[in-house]
Amino acid sequence: MTTTLTRAVERRPPSTPPPPRRRRTSWWPYLLIAPTVLATGFLLLYPLARNVVISVHEFGLPQLVRGDARFVGLANYARVLADPEFWAVVRRTLVFTAINVVLIMVLSTLVALLLVRLGKWARLLVMTGLVLVWATPVIAATTVFQWLFQSRLGVVNWALVSLGFEGYRDYTWFADGPATFGILVALIVWQSVPFAALSLYAAMVTIPSELYEAARMDGAGAWRVFAAITFPMLRAMFGLITCLEVIWVVKAFVQIWVISQGGPGQATTTLPVYAFQVAQSLQRYDLGAAVSMLMVLLLVLVLLAYFRQLYRQEEVS
Amino acid sequence: MTGRVLRGVAAVVVFLVSVFPVYWMVLTAFKPTRDIQAETPTFLPLSLTFEHFGTAVSAQGFWSFWRNSILVAGGAVLLSLVVALLAAFAVARLRWKGRRGFILMVFVAQMTPWEALLIPIYVIARDAGMLDTLWMLTLVYFMITLPFTVVTLRGFLAAIPVDLEEAALVDGCSRAQAFRRVVFPLLAPGLLATSLFGFITAWNEFAFANVLIIKDQDDRTLPVWLSSFSNTFGTDWGATMAASTLFMLPVLLVFLVLQGRVTTGIVGGAVKG
Numbered sequence: 001m002t003t004t005l006t007r008a009v010e011r012r013p014p015s016t017p018p019p020p021r022r023r024r025t026s027w028w029p030y031l032l033i034a035p036t037v038l039a040t041g042f043l044l045l046y047p048l049a050r051n052v053v054i055s056v057h058e059f060g061l062p063q064l065v066r067g068d069a070r071f072v073g074l075a076n077y078a079r080v081l082a083d084p085e086f087w088a089v090v091r092r093t094l095v096f097t098a099i100n101v102v103l104i105m106v107l108s109t110l111v112a113l114l115l116v117r118l119g120k121w122a123r124l125l126v127m128t129g130l131v132l133v134w135a136t137p138v139i140a141a142t143t144v145f146q147w148l149f150q151s152r153l154g155v156v157n158w159a160l161v162s163l164g165f166e167g168y169r170d171y172t173w174f175a176d177g178p179a180t181f182g183i184l185v186a187l188i189v190w191q192s193v194p195f196a197a198l199s200l201y202a203a204m205v206t207i208p209s210e211l212y213e214a215a216r217m218d219g220a221g222a223w224r225v226f227a228a229i230t231f232p233m234l235r236a237m238f239g240l241i242t243c244l245e246v247i248w249v250v251k252a253f254v255q256i257w258v259i260s261q262g263g264p265g266q267a268t269t270t271l272p273v274y275a276f277q278v279a280q281s282l283q284r285y286d287l288g289a290a291v292s293m294l295m296v297l298l299l300v301l302v303l304l305a306y307f308r309q310l311y312r313q314e315e316v317s
Numbered sequence: 318m319t320g321r322v323l324r325g326v327a328a329v330v331v332f333l334v335s336v337f338p339v340y341w342m343v344l345t346a347f348k349p350t351r352d353i354q355a356e357t358p359t360f361l362p363l364s365l366t367f368e369h370f371g372t373a374v375s376a377q378g379f380w381s382f383w384r385n386s387i388l389v390a391g392g393a394v395l396l397s398l399v400v401a402l403l404a405a406f407a408v409a410r411l412r413w414k415g416r417r418g419f420i421l422m423v424f425v426a427q428m429t430p431w432e433a434l435l436i437p438i439y440v441i442a443r444d445a446g447m448l449d450t451l452w453m454l455t456l457v458y459f460m461i462t463l464p465f466t467v468v469t470l471r472g473f474l475a476a477i478p479v480d481l482e483e484a485a486l487v488d489g490c491s492r493a494q495a496f497r498r499v500v501f502p503l504l505a506p507g508l509l510a511t512s513l514f515g516f517i518t519a520w521n522e523f524a525f526a527n528v529l530i531i532k533d534q535d536d537r538t539l540p541v542w543l544s545s546f547s548n549t550f551g552t553d554w555g556a557t558m559a560a561s562t563l564f565m566l567p568v569l570l571v572f573l574v575l576q577g578r579v580t581t582g583i584v585g586g587a588v589k590g
Contacts, residue, residue, distance in 0.1 A: 028411065029411045029413035032406060032407035033403070033404045033407050036401065036403070039463060040426055043456060043457065044426055044429060044434075044460055047437040047441060048434065050437035050441060051433070051437040054436065064443065067444075118328055122324075122325065123328075125332055126335075129332040131572060132336060132339055133336075133339070135565075135568050135572040136339055136565060137517075137520070137540070137564060138521055138540075139521065139523055139539075139543050140543070143543060143544075143558070144338045144339070144341065147341070147345065147554055153354060153554065158357070190335075247430070251433070253432040257524070257527075258544045275433070275436070276436075279435075280528075285436055288436050289436050292435075293433070295430070295433055299433075303425075
């Protein structure tokens with residue numbers, strides 16, 4: 001590896017000033033990126049193309065085993081789009097995303113604003129807590145949340161009963177749709193706030209303090225300062241993080257699959273879980289592929305918004 | 318004055334809400350079983366035991382799952398480090414046609430919704446006879462970490478001034494020596510940070526490990542094993558929490574090693590590219 005690189009270095013003319021370093025086109029750069037391009041082609045583009053191909057064939061268990069799939073055009077998509085269950089899943093995914101992202105953004109903004117105002121030690125304490133949450137692996141978090149909300153020995157039920165809510169004695173959270181939905185929201189918000197809060201905090205400290213002082217001299221209250229200075233200054237950053245969070249929540253799969261497998265009933269089945277259920281439990285890989293392609297389409301729209309924000313952010317800085 | 322008190326209270330609440338689940342996990346892992354099953358839970362580590370860690374470690378296949386996880390995550394990270402370093406060098410130090418297009422491709426690849434590719438990758442692995450192999454999993458993790466690694470390494474490389482290399486040349490170094498003695502030591506912390514971050518991503522991955530390793534249960538990785546804790550430990554929450562703690566330990570160590578770099582460098586790199 002080192003020899004390849006150093007030889008690549010040698011190709012550069014010695015002791016010429018940095019750019020513009022124009023010289024005859026060399027094939028070195030292309031050789032250097034070749035492994036990355038090849039890997040992306042084989043391990044990313046090919047599976048994506050394969051997903052499209054599966055979604056326009058009749059592809060169930062027999063076809064998986066024998067491999068004689070019949071081309072059916074857009075029939076799978078038509079079938080998925082005509083299925084009221086699919087639309088229920090889409091609606092649930094949108095509601096799930098909206099609740100999560102709003103909570104994440106509001107809480108992260110509050111935490112970031114708090115961090116700016118805290119003294120050195122208190123800030124260090126809160127940041128340590130946030131980084132700890134960030135470091136918690138998804139799977140560890142799912143086991144802990146199952147333990148927290150366990151029916152008989154869980155600490156949440158104990159706390160609720162101690163506070164006088166007798167109805168929560170031995171309450172089985174995971175048998176109830178909305179309760180499971182709520183726990184998943186709590187889990188995802190808990191996991192997502194650190195990244196958003198720390199990023200927003202990092203952006204907030206770049207705002208010159210003179211602006212705040214001037215605003216306070218004019219008698220502006222906390223809310224007014226936020227609305228007139230902080231938010232407008234960080235508009236691009238807010239947009240960026242919101243887009244990222246939307247993408248992460250829409251495609252959140254592991255938390256839901258491990259805790260509830262989309263249940264009880266279909267109460268927590270969002271798009272990625274639905275695609276996987278259709279493919280795995282019903283062994284309709286074609287329909288599953290079609291659902292996941294529709295999800296990709298949805299995400300591409302968000303992604304375009306994200307790249308626009310990123311572009312704007314680059315222009316600002 | 319009231320403002321200060323309010324802020325203090327808010328800080329404590331945020332800290333407690335963040336830390337409590339993790340604290341509860343570790344505390345449960347160390348609690349004797351009778352305390353775990355007590356009517357009123359204890360919130361302080363009054364009596365401690367290593368019994369649950371013993372149960373977790375002696376669970377069937379524990380060490381092979383541990384080894385599989387390390388092999389797969391380590392292999393993926395090494396592979397993506399080598400491949401990404403080449404590409405990052407080409408992007409940061411050389412000018413060529415198609416450079417912008419390549420950078421855009423890497424950025425888009427970084428945003429891949431991998432959850433949508435579970436089905437085709439399962440089918441491809443099955444056709445290639447690579448189901449139930451750690452190789453397939455390593456390749457997938459390599460691809461998942463690759464775009465991120467290229468982007469961050471490019472950032473770290475670009476931050477090293479070319480002048481330094483040229484100064485070394487003036488002092489009589491060869492190109493090879495200049496890279497080894499000047500660029501490499503400066504790049505080493507970046508390489509470490511990037512690879513550790515990639516390692517965590519692969520270490521934590523669940524969805525593909527769950528889909529690609531199905532028949533051969535010995536080839537499972539830790540996340541998949543831990544996700545089905547009730548099959549292993551039943552309602553033994555002490556052992557479950559001990560296993561979760563052990564699983565989280567390497568990740569926590571990585572974060573400690575990286576400390577400030579994680580929050581500033583990586584976030585800056587991820588957001589600003």
